[in-house]
Amino acid sequence: MQPLFTDRLWKKVEPIWKSYLEHPFVKGLGEGWLDKEKFKHWMKQDYVYLIEYSRLFALGSAKANDLTTMTTFANLLHSTLHMEMDLHRNYASKFSITAQELEETEAAATTTAYTSYMLNVSQRGGVENTIAAVLACAWSYNYIGKILATWPNALEHEFYGSWVQMYSSDEFTALANDCIDLINAIAKDKPEHELALLEDIVVKTSYFEYMFWDMAENQAMWPIPSTALV
Ligand SMILES: Cc1ncc(CO)c(N)n1
Numbered sequence: 112m113q114p115l116f117t118d119r120l121w122k123k124v125e126p127i128w129k130s131y132l133e134h135p136f137v138k139g140l141g142e143g144w145l146d147k148e149k150f151k152h153w154m155k156q157d158y159v160y161l162i163e164y165s166r167l168f169a170l171g172s173a174k175a176n177d178l179t180t181m182t183t184f185a186n187l188l189h190s191t192l193h194m195e196m197d198l199h200r201n202y203a204s205k206f207s208i209t210a211q212e213l214e215e216t217e218a219a220a221t222t223t224a225y226t227s228y229m230l231n232v233s234q235r236g237g238v239e240n241t242i243a244a245v246l247a248c249a250w251s252y253n254y255i256g257k258i259l260a261t262w263p264n265a266l267e268h269e270f271y272g273s274w275v276q277m278y279s280s281d282e283f284t285a286l287a288n289d290c291i292d293l294i295n296a297i298a299k300d301k302p303e304h305e306l307a308l309l310e311d312i313v314v315k316t317s318y319f320e321y322m323f324w325d326m327a328e329n330q331a332m333w334p335i336p337s338t339a340l341v
Contacts, residue, residue, distance in 0.1 A: 116298035116306065117291050120246075120313050127317040128251055132258060134321070136328040141259035141275070143268045150271075151206055153327035155216040158199045160323070162214070163226035164248060165191050170233050171241035180238065183289050187245075190286055198277045205270075220333050221326040225319040232312050239301070242293045243312035251320050252278050253287035 131137050136153070139145030168188035175181035203213045218226070229244040256278025259265045265275045277283060298306060325331075 113299070115295050116309075117295055119306075120294075120310060123310060123314060124247065124317045127314070127321060128254060130321060131251065131255055131324060134324045134328070136324045137255060137259075140271050141262045141265050143264065143271055145271065147206075147270070149327055149330060150202075151208075152330040154199050154202050154206075155208075155213060156219055156222045156323075156327065158196065158203075158213045159216045159218045160222050160226060161191055161196055161199070163230060164245065167229055167233055167241055167245055170230075171238055171245070174233075174238040174241055176238060180293065183293060184241075187249075187286055187289060190282070194282060195277070198273065201273065217332070217337075219326055219331055221319070221322045221331065225316075225323060228315065228319065239294075239297045239305075239309060240312065242290065242297055243309040244316060246290050246294055247313050247316040247320055249283075249287040249290045251317065253284055256280075256283065 132141075136145065136149060140150070165188055168184045168191060172181050172184035172188065175184060199213065200210050203210065233241040233244050256275060259275045260279035266272055266279075268275070294309070298309065301309070
């Protein structure tokens with residue numbers, strides 16, 4: 112039996128993904144001491160990130176070569192807009208932020224760079240590029256969620272518990288596994304030079320994931336505050 116493409120990808124991205132767990136934002140979330148203002152920044156940025164991420168699933172559905180892939184993307188689109196983004200809307204209500212205000216968040220530099228990169232590689236390639244672009248997102252959050260769920264009291268934390276519960280849930284795990292299955296299926300008939308290109312997309316998006324945690328930790332927007340502009 113051929114080894115799975117995701118086994119090869121895992122070897123490549125493992126050091127990057129391990130570093131997420133050492134990141135103060137992720138550590139603070141899992142251990143329960145994360146500053147709520149930093150979390151609020153993540154939540155707002157992640158909401159506008161997820162809008163563009165949803166667009167990728169719609170693109171994947173449009174680019175699909177078969178009904179099974181089209182259906183999987185449609186399901187990922189629906190679940191992101193409902194299940195995953197409900198988490199953000201629930202947190203927003205705790206900060207007295209409405210769904211409308213959340214949607215109107217201005218994307219920070221890293222959010223813009225990350226979503227622009229994913230949409231660019233997806234638009235200039237076939238459905239395999241779209242699958243590669245979304246893989247690290249779903250898979251790494253599930254990876255983090257499942258590890259944090261094993262940390263003492265992380266699942267029961269009065270504020271961050273629902274974050275850990277959602278990203279470690281069976282429902283979210285199924286979505287991440289759908290992405291894993293999609294890339295393994297499409298990688299099967301691809302020559303090495305095409306696999307290397309897909310691998311590069313997964314590595315780049317894994318770096319962007321790290322940058323996104325950093326952006327949240329630093330509550331970063333753009334280099335010069337927009338209040339300084341006319
Ligand atoms: C930045 C980022 N990556 C991945 C996910 C998981 O969908 C998310 N919510 N946000």
